[in-house]
Amino acid sequence: MHTGAYSDFKNNLLDQASELRARIRSGAHTAPTSGLANSLLQGNVVILPSEWAGDFLLYCQNNPVACPLIGMSQPGDPSLPDLGHDLDIRTDVPEYQVFRNGERAEKVTDLKSLWQDDLVTFVLGCSFSFEAALIRAGLSVRNVDEGRNVSMFRSNIATRPAGRFSGNMVVSMRPFSGADAIRAIQITTRLPKAHGAPVHIGDPSLIGIRDVNQPDFGDPVTIRPGELPLFWACGVTPQLALENARLPFAITHVPGKMLLTERLNEELAVL
Known part of the structure; x- marks a missing residue:
């Protein structure tokens, strides 16, 4: 430019x-x-x-x-x-x-x-920062398209404690088709200060999430047939550490x- x-x-x-x-x-x-x-x-x-x-x-x-x-x-x-x-x-x-x-x-x-x-x-x-980059690349960000808060979940991924602070990671979820998921990973990897690449792809139960349509924070979004849920680390994680x-x-x-x-x-x- x-x-x-x-x-x-x-x-x-x-x-x-x-x-x-x-x-x-x-x-x-x-x-x-x-x-x-x-x-x-x-x-x-x-x-x-x-x-x-x-x-x-x-x-x-x-x-x-x-x-x-x-x-x-x-x-x-x-x-x-x-x-x-x-x-x-x-x-x-x-x-x-x-x-x-x-x-x-x-x-x-x-x-x-x-x-x-x-x-x-x-x-x-915050992961909201990389949503603009995804949209500029032509990808559909479901929570933005639907005018909803992003879906956030408590996971079973442990964080590394410090003093009195400890707990599991909170993750945010956005669904993509297979091809778009690859592109989303490439784009977000370049933005480590916005959480970087996803920490998990696919089966939510593998990171302790029972129902991907029932987020712990935020709103549920539509997941279409054939789409993969991608999970990014989320800045709500410290709130669990504060609870603990x-x-x-x-x-x-x-x-x-x-x-x-x-x-x-x-x-x-x-x-």
Whole structure:
């Protein structure tokens, strides 16, 4: 792409992200973010007291496929300037999940009344980021086509523990024909910060999923005769680790409702 055209393309995307974050900040958009601001990196969010930040950072380093770290804040700082010039983590996610003693206690649309001076924000890459690349390649992404949240499942794939953090991987599922599945693998392999290649293909029962039409998070999508379900590592994985760690207090995004950054997917692609 010509330099001037690329600059215009990027500026248009950044304007989209800023406008959408403004709608999220005002409470006008509380829906899932799949299919929005195509080509921009979306992020899973984990916010916890600084006392536990070291262990959680190690958990991410131990599990880079499920927890690809793309941003981390200073304690008490709600900004993440490397991910967005005006980003405020207290208001810029469509909906937050609050954990208390490992339990999903409540959902809120902003964190102004919950914010503490010792909170550290972690932002992890998201599979929504590679959906635009799949669509540009001419592939059908079923959850986008059907206007639904992606299907997410608890699996039996163990993660590598760190301190109090441990648990099995959560996976997201998208169905493809055989030929399209090969292409999807090729495309997503280049995007390790968006979870990279699938961790499983085919029979869901082999990774502990009893019914592929009954997701643990998100919505079911149509799987047509002859299609293969492809399963990618999912950034909801840390939410299971939070349940197991039973921290007194922590916050995440609600599955499917991500943080929109100002980084382009291709900036983190592997050539």
